[in-house]
Amino acid sequence: MAVKIYDTKARKKVALTFRDEGKVSVYVCGPTVYDVPHIGHGRTAVVFDTIRRYLIWSGLEVNFVSNVTDIEDKIIARAARDGLTESEVAQEFEEKYFAELDRLVVMRPDVTPHATGYIAAMVKLISDLVANGHAYTIDDQGVYFDVSSYSAYGELSHRDLATLLESAGARVDVDSAKRSPVDFVLWKLAKPGEPSWDSPWGAGRPGWHIECSAMALGLLGDGFDLHGAGDDLVFPHNENEIAQAGAAGHEFARHWIHSGMVQINAEKMSKSSGNFRSLADALDTYDPRAFRVAVLLTQYRSAMELGDSELTAAASAVDRFDSLARRAMAVEIDLSTASIDRKREQSFRAAMDDDFATPAALAIIFAAVSEANQAFDCEDIETAATLVATVKELAGVLGIVIGRIEDSSGDSRIDQLVVDRETARANRDFATADRIRDNLEAEGVVIADRASGTTWHRR
RNA sequence: GGCGGCGUAGCCGAGUGGUUCAGGCAAGGGUCUGCAAAACCCUGGACGCGGGUUCGAUUCCCGCCGCCGCCUCCA
Known part of the structure; x- marks a missing residue:
């Protein structure tokens, strides 16, 4: 296998190499759980889930770690606002986060570390940094x-210290107590009433960046393979992760991969700017598979629109998959014994190996859908079976489940209505037949008259 | 101001120095059908603007215009 990825640090596509042959260790920055997840969380999760599935399918043993930040200023603020404890807030929104990801068929991480579960490891890491002169304390504030002190600073986001210093303070007030405006907090001393943990520097809580360094190193070890995150975390979050780990003497991630932002009307969607759409809303309105397809129809690094028109278009594409699945079901194709088209599988692999080119991979699958339909039209069932099996297999690698899970048979009331309509049609009473169809249509049941008989399914 | 990215047909979005250059959605016309739905066939239309390199550029280079991201919390 020769997967190439666009490495943020290298700024070019590089061969993905592994610390341990055949195994890949991945860390992806997860959410801070202080509010409901939005469609941007959905996109990032789908992107990395798809990468993960592809690597597994390629035969690698994948260890996928993704954290939840469950203590942070915004959580504290939310808890105060709602009269809840911080852990209640965190728990509520973590549950909601994973509930939505479940609908997207995003696999749960192999390990989901929580910041509050890694305080000791963070304290240890900070102690090391203080001991070797890479960190300092400010009275009453923290570490x-x-x-x-870290010369490689900026190696990920390609900034140099001098430039950073020039622009520092341009947009945000500088905390004058810091030695330099670019220094960042490792340990925040608690104000009265804030949740806190004991440390050598006093009761407090960790800074945001330290948790990912500590958890990634703790769970995956030095020199783990791949670190992913949303594009907006490159600087300063990921840059700081590297600095903390590196300054403490640890080799950090070998490769960095970042997924693009979701935009609304060409503007980055973000909670702080208020132009966000919740993931729950999108998934209530559209088939979650449509969300997934919409995401994968765009290269993962590009910013993308993910609004109603995109989701509607993707929903139609998903219908195409389902129509094909129904067609296969109607002639009782046994997909478990159908062979896979190896040439298409190879093309798919080539597309995915090239920096996870899901748009190209989907194009290959859609082409197979068309040809499967053509084969059915020619009553070449054997060819059709191979193509359908191939579509199912490859779509499955992308996490797209083809064919409705719900049962579209066994509803005797609808079956009876369909029979009634058949009778009416046989009598050329089309007014009655169409009325029955319209009524069913209104409740989301679609009728299809085929040479082999009438079938129905839910929309 | 610094760094980076983008501008492709009605929309979304791949991609490439050159004969017919994805894919999805939508539109128009067919086939099938009592009519639909689905499916299939056909059709139209693209590469922001101006230069340059080249036998040939949407693809490379330069300039310009427009848009966006990061430099602050953020997936």
């Missing part, structure tokens, strides 16, 4: 990372 800070000394960016100037």
Whole structure:
């Protein structure tokens, strides 16, 4: 296998190489759980889930770690606002996060570390940084990372310290107590009433960046293979992760991969700007598979629109899959024994190996859908069976489940209505037949008259 | 201001120095059908603007215009 990925640090496509042959260790930055997940969380999760599925399908043993940040200023603020404890807030929104990801058929991480479960490891890492001179304390505030002490700072996001210093303070007030405006907090001392953990520097809580360094190193070890995150975390979050780990003497991620943002009307969607759509809303309105297809129809690094027109279009594409599945079911094709078209599988693999080119991979699958339909039209069932099996297999690799899970048979009331309509049609009483069809249509049941008889399914 | 990215047909979105260059959605016309739905066939239309390199550029280079991201919390 020769997967190439666009490595953010290298700024080009590179061969994905592994610390341990045949195994790949992945860390992906997860959400801070202070509010409901939005469609941007959905996109990022689908992107990395698809990468994960592809790597597994390629025969690699994947260890996929993705964290939940369950202590942070925004959680504290939300708890205060709602009169809840921080852990209640975190728990509520973590549950909601995973509930939505479940609908998207996103696999749960192999390990989901929580910041509050890694305090000791973080304290240890900070202690190491203080001990070797990469961190300093400020009375009554906490412990800070000394960016100037780490010469490789900026290697991920390609910034140099001088430039950073120039622009520092341009957009945000600088905390004058810090030695340098670019220094960042490792340990925040608690104000009265805030949740806190004991540490050598006093009761407090970890800074945001330290948790990912500590958890990634703790769970995957030095020099793990792949670190992923949303594009907006490259700087400063991921950059700081590297600095913390590196300054403490650890080799950090070998490769970095970042997924693009979701936009609304060409503007980045974000909670802080208020232009966000919740994932629950999108998945209530559209088939979650349509969401997934819409996401994968765009290259993962590009910013993308993910609005009603995109979701509607993707929903139609999903219908195409389901129509094909119904067609296969109607002639009772046994997919478990059908062979896979190896040439298409190879093309699919080539597309995915090239930096997970899901748009190209989907194009291959859609082409197979068309040809499967053609084969059915020619009553070449054997060819059709191979193509349908191939579509199912490859779509499955992308996490797209083809064919409705719900049962579209066994509803005797609808079956009877269909029979009634057949009778009416036989009598050329089309007014009655059409009325029955319209009524069923209104409740989401679609009628299809075929040479082999009438079938129905739910929309 | 610094760094980076983008501008492709009605929409979304791949991609490539050159004969017919994805795919999805939508539109128009057919086939099938009592009519639909689905499916299949056909059709139209693209590469922001101006230069340059080249036998040939949407694809490379330069300039310009427009848009966006990061530099602050953010998936």
